[in-house]
Amino acid sequence: MAENKSKHEEFKAFVARSVAPFAEQWDRDQRIPDGIIRQMAQSGYLGCSLPPEYGGQGWDIVTFGLLNEAFGRGSSALTGVLTVQAMVSMVLLKWGTMEQRRLWLPSLATGEMIGAFALTEPGAGSAMQSLVTEFTPNAQGFVLNGGKKWISCAQSAGVFLVFGTLGGRSVACLVPSDTPGLRVEPISDLMGFRAAGLAQLHFQDVVVPSANLVGKPGYALSHLAPVGLHYGRISTACSALGLLRGCFEESIGHAARRKIGDKTVGDIGMVRSLIARMGTDLEAGTLLCHNACRAEDEHLPEVFEKALMAKYFTSRAVVRAASDAVQIQGAAGCHGSSAVSRYYRDAKIMEIIEGTTQIHEDILGRIFVDQAGGCGTSTRAD
Amino acid sequence: MSTADANGIKQAIRSFILSSIAVPDLDDDADLFESGIVNSLFAVQLMTFIEKTFAMEMGMDDLDIENFKSLNATTAFVLRKNGRRSG
Numbered sequence: 001m002a003e004n005k006s007k008h009e010e011f012k013a014f015v016a017r018s019v020a021p022f023a024e025q026w027d028r029d030q031r032i033p034d035g036i037i038r039q040m041a042q043s044g045y046l047g048c049s050l051p052p053e054y055g056g057q058g059w060d061i062v063t064f065g066l067l068n069e070a071f072g073r074g075s076s077a078l079t080g081v082l083t084v085q086a087m088v089s090m091v092l093l094k095w096g097t098m099e100q101r102r103l104w105l106p107s108l109a110t111g112e113m114i115g116a117f118a119l120t121e122p123g124a125g126s127a128m129q130s131l132v133t134e135f136t137p138n139a140q141g142f143v144l145n146g147g148k149k150w151i152s153c154a155q156s157a158g159v160f161l162v163f164g165t166l167g168g169r170s171v172a173c174l175v176p177s178d179t180p181g182l183r184v185e186p187i188s189d190l191m192g193f194r195a196a197g198l199a200q201l202h203f204q205d206v207v208v209p210s211a212n213l214v215g216k217p218g219y220a221l222s223h224l225a226p227v228g229l230h231y232g233r234i235s236t237a238c239s240a241l242g243l244l245r246g247c248f249e250e251s252i253g254h255a256a257r258r259k260i261g262d263k264t265v266g267d268i269g270m271v272r273s274l275i276a277r278m279g280t281d282l283e284a285g286t287l288l289c290h291n292a293c294r295a296e297d298e299h300l301p302e303v304f305e306k307a308l309m310a311k312y313f314t315s316r317a318v319v320r321a322a323s324d325a326v327q328i329q330g331a332a333g334c335h336g337s338s339a340v341s342r343y344y345r346d347a348k349i350m351e352i353i354e355g356t357t358q359i360h361e362d363i364l365g366r367i368f369v370d371q372a373g374g375c376g377t378s379t380r381a382d
Numbered sequence: 383m384s385t386a387d388a389n390g391i392k393q394a395i396r397s398f399i400l401s402s403i404a405v406p407d408l409d410d411d412a413d414l415f416e417s418g419i420v421n422s423l424f425a426v427q428l429m430t431f432i433e434k435t436f437a438m439e440m441g442m443d444d445l446d447i448e449n450f451k452s453l454n455a456t457t458a459f460v461l462r463k464n465g466r467r468s469g
Binding site (some may be wrong): 216218222366367 | 398404423433445447
């Protein structure tokens with residue numbers, strides 16, 4: 001625990017020095033400079049949870065969660081790099097062959113290469129079962145045709161984990177970004193998450209060697225995607241928690257310092273109500289995120305629902321908090337130069353990525369009902 | 383692996399499945415995935431339960447629906463994997 005706290009302080013210092021002062025500019029530029037990615041890589045952040053044998057830091061998931069929380073406080077868009085890197089790396093670590101792990105994980109662990117998770121399609125959104133991207137067999141392996149949309153960090157990724165179908169069965173393949181026939185079309189002017197380098201991917205007769213197939217055909221949606229999305233949810237839950245801390249710190253600072261006549265904003269009872277809810281959500285979100293990360297470290301089967309709950313809670317809480325943070329600062333909070341205006345725009349994205357709020361409610365609701373309907377003992381008790 | 387061990391493994395898996403899906407009882411050979419009674423995360427929940435409870439790690443080679451399609455199939459898989467490990 002003391003080691004976790006020490007690491008968290010290190011991460012927060014990194015963010016205060018190298019992220020927070022520049023996040024507004026990155027947001028305006030809709031781009032994250034290569035330099036900060038290199039700094040993160042040199043600090044071991046991009047492969048932090050991969051085992052040392054592949055060049056990673058071997059940090060536990062509690063520490064990974066604290067890293068995402070600290071970065072989420074500074075820049076949601078930059079934290080997206082941690083999210084997608086973990087999603088691709090952890091799927092490969094779990095389901096890749098030894099040859100694939102040896103070939104791909106070291107460069108992902110050191111940050112030499114960024115991986116992106118290419119699941120969402122223009123016509124499918126969060127509905128994974130509707131994939132139309134298709135792999136067909138050929139002499140070299142497969143020919144890939146189709147498209148993906150809203151892929152985070154796609155503009156800087158060196159490799160994509162692309163989900164599609166092969167003869168009606170779901171598959172996932174590693175596709176390097178420089179493969180002929182793959183076109184990466186940047187997506188600009190998002191309301192938030194503007195520097196996260198989203199793109200649309202177009203695959204036209206892209207030849208993929210069979211050695212790049214991860215897992216076995218038929219299991220990409222049942223076993224591979226859920227592992228990637230699970231780490232994505234842990235990362236996003238913690239990132240949203242960091243953003244929530246930002247809303248809280250901005251709000252209490254403003255409430256304590258901003259004078260209205262001989263009083264402060266914090267003397268207004270209704271403002272204190274908003275801050276009370278924000279602070280309590282922050283505490284509850286911290287516990288939910290820690291609980292999910294700890295369950296992952298203990299490899300508990302209920303970790304999936306705990307990660308869903310953490311992401312569901314923090315993403316909704318930060319939308320409320322960001323709205324209230326703008327409200328507390330009034331007109332100044334509505335100006336593009338204020339940090340809370342960016343928080344407000346970024347917060348909504350947290351409710352969309354790695355499964356919408358409604359998808360979370362659908363899955364969690366079913367899990368809870370199923371647990372009550374069976375005659376076994378609930379796995380949620382602890 | 384003794385019969386008692388096999389029964390213990392089967393009972394542990396049965397308890398987990400019944401705690402995860404809304405069925406009053408479970409036929410040993412009922413197909414869990416064909417019947418549509420499991421949620422979208424059940425496959426990875428079951429995998430994590432097996433890994434945690436029986437101290438084993440699954441990888442790509444274990445991705446076969448025949449290993450997990452029913453209570454009996456999952457029990458047989460755990461016994462085989464345990465046997466390979468101790469053999």
